[in-house]
Amino acid sequence: MRQWRVGSMSMGVLLISFGILLLAALIQQTPVINLILDWWPVVLIILGLEVVVYLFLSKEEHPKIKYDLLSMFLIFVTGIFSLGMYTVSSIGLIPRVTAAIASQEYTVVAPESKIRVSSSVEKIEFILPNAPINFKKGEEGQLVIFARGQVTAESMERAEELAVQGKVTADQVGEVLYVQFSDVPQAKSFNLGAADFTYTVFLPEDKLVEIKRQYFYNSYHYYPVEIDSDAVSNHFMVDVSGSVRLRVNSQADLAVTAVVIGPNSLRGNVDWSMETQSETHETVGNVSFGSGLHRVNIVNQGDVEVIFFDYVQVEETFF
Structure with a gap:
């Protein structure tokens, strides 16, 4: 005689239901995750109905429900799934998970x-x-x-x-x-x-112009700052952490002073004049263009890169 196991019919019904939902989602091209997350308590209802219906329809005077290893495993998985879904729902994580799954750039x-x-x-x-x-x-x-x-x-x-x-x-x-x-x-x-x-x-x-960046105790990101020399029509003060790039053309008239943590932090295609401060051990780099009319002072914990390019050379290359 075939032996009935608790959870086997419930699992079959759930697999068929989820399969139908997923197939419908593929055909209609609609998200099915919301339906699954909203209707997860049905798992418990189906399992309970299976036990009640069996007891009601059983012809035995004292019907016994057999629990073997497979049945116990199915019930355990169902219980853990239900408790997990309830926990996720109660802390408000489901809307964020749903949005993340359905999102794109x-x-x-x-x-x-x-x-x-x-x-x-x-x-x-x-x-x-x-x-x-x-x-x-x-x-x-x-x-x-x-x-x-x-x-x-x-x-x-x-x-x-x-x-x-x-x-x-x-x-x-x-x-x-x-x-x-x-x-x-x-x-x-x-x-x-x-x-x-x-x-x-x-x-x-x-x-x-004075440039600063707001810092937070839990912020570990250092975002770059890029400055065109055409934008420097007076003195500039830059106090940030992260990379600073200054693009200088042949018409620039400025003097750059950068205070960084070491000589390797001064980069670019220019000849830096460097000196090391005795007290702080920081490196001070200087480079000038034209008569150095406008000053650009940079205090930075990251790299300072100065890129010099000639308008004439760029124009000839382009044409």
Whole structure:
């Protein structure tokens, strides 16, 4: 006589159900993960119904349910699965897991920020975001900032919503314009957000510029800063951690001083004049272009790279 085992019918029904759901998802090209996560308690209902129906339909006066190793294993797997799903649901992890499974990378351009710079402003001080940033020459009396990058999200609309969170605020106090960035949420673990986001800043002319980066105790990332020499129309002060690249053309008129942790941190295709400070053991590098009218002072825990290129050579190569 065939022996019935607890869990065998339940497991068969569940496998058939999941197979039908997955097949329907492939044909209709719709996500099935939400249905599975929402209806997981049915596993317990089916298992309980199987026991009740067997006891009800059994013709024996004292029906006995046989538990063998396979049945016990099926029940154990079902119980662990149910407890795990309940735990995940209670801590709110399911929505994030679902979103991460259904997400993909989208290329997003954040809304452009245009800030009028009054003639009374002598200096612009930037508190940089935790993202790469480039400084370029802009128009007189106007500061323009935009960002572009890859955002991981469930849809293009959601990616644009995340990108908009990277806001720029500007406040003038006396003769100083303070510009601060709000970071776009970063994509990590099951959190959606920016995977690769880069800011570009177009600077007005004849303004002192100071660049700093906000630090957090749990931030271990050092994002690069790149500066075009055309953007340097007055003195620059850069105090960051991470790589700093200065692109210098043949028309530049500036003097660069970089304080770094060692001589190997001074890079590029220029001849650095170096000296080591006796107290701090830091290396100070200097290099000048033209008469050195505008000064660029860099204090950095990472590399400082100066790349010199000639407009004429680039033009001849291009044409």
